[in-house]
Amino acid sequence: MSIYQRIFTDVETKILSGDWRPGDRIPVEHELAAEYRCSRMTVSKALSALAERGMIVRRRKTGSFVASPQIDRTVMDIQDISTEAELAGHEHRFEILARKVERLGETEAQQLSEPADAEVLRLQCLHIVDGRPNAIERRIIMLDAVPRAREESFASIPPGKWLLEQVPWSKAKHVIRAVSADTVTARILQIERGEACLSLIRQTWQNGRTVTYVEITHPGDRFQFAGTFHPTAI
Amino acid sequence: MSIYQRIFTDVETKILSGDWRPGDRIPVEHELAAEYRCSRMTVSKALSALAERGMIVRRRKTGSFVASPQIDRTVMDIQDISTEAELAGHEHRFEILARKVERLGETEAQQLSEPADAEVLRLQCLHIVDGRPNAIERRIIMLDAVPRAREESFASIPPGKWLLEQVPWSKAKHVIRAVSADTVTARILQIERGEACLSLIRQTWQNGRTVTYVEITHPGDRFQFAGTFHPTAI
């Protein structure tokens, strides 16, 4: 393994493990060069690669800092409903419909590839954009991965936003489907039973452990996912 | 603009313009270094960045080559129905339902941000996977961007696959929605009218010019998009 790869993965690991938190300053190039007994060029190559991936932010004179965790925006321009809604200039609020701590059932455990008795926080949350129901969020948070969630009421901050601030992101899986609204969903979203809904399932990992699993169901006529992708310039 | 950025964009432009085609060999590092009057390190930095983005492939002793164009697989694991279906081990065939050359209408022109009188090839195509209708593809190909499409019948190769082989990709926009099947769509896909369908719209550009615009409609119960994304290692 080359030196700059070692530096890259060492720094990446410290960030993903939460050892270095967003905003923390990373040792300056000549310090890392001394630590790894290599030239500044080699350190620079590793840090530049991390910066390109958005893991860190570099500024002359002030140094390099751990960036705020966020799902890769080049992947899909959806991550957190409240942020998205506000960016688009809409009024957003939410209601927690249910919140309980329990253990994972057999079927779900298999679905998540997690042990059946794992303790989880189960949340159900309704998002309201511009006064109309916009999405139902059904979420499971693994309590061994995010113990702080046990004390959080989510009264003033939606779960998705809270998690993004708490947990550095390392891997995510998305599934997008079209489904017909069942009776319960239709009632909550104030739509007709059988209407087309867009369902997004996302499972997020940190260092191989599941952090959260969420299914977000939108009324099909009121929502769409959009993203522009291109090979970014240097 | 720095030297390595100039090299990067020069090579990128030659590839995206079709000047250098997939498989073509790129001048070796010392040739480019002489051309740009810089050191080999600088050339190396530019070419490595291109390799990381998947624009070129580098191999010791043999040199660097233009990679085959393909939609960034980290973005979304869908690009071309026939390739996807075959990779997943399904039997795939397709039928061209309509094919005509015409000029862009006012509404559509606005939607695509293209001049209203632009000549286009309009295609409608049904995809059948494992014997069942899987998707309707409604496609517009801009004939000034892809003149070769005028002579192509698409009898033996589906339009999506053909385009991927012809046109290098530079930018794409996706919109995913859930829609209820209208009468025509329902009849073609052999589903009930009003059933939930997953609609994917993709517009692809090359050097700022629209290449193609396509809407693919899947039966909601038979299809989903999935993708795993993580910060890739060096």
Added chain:
DNA sequence: TATATCTATTTGTATAGTCAAAAGCGGAGC
């Protein structure tokens, strides 16, 4: 003929330096 070995080419990694650009900071002058 088939296989092993050598050689030349090309990329990959690293060094030790230079100079430049950005930007925070303190002090001089008003």
Added chain:
DNA sequence: GCTCCGCTTTTGACTATACAAATAGATATA
């Protein structure tokens, strides 16, 4: 107080060079 100037730190770009690793192709050997 405020503005401007120069100092210093840190990153950014680049050079010239060195050696290593991979490997296609030529050559030698069994």
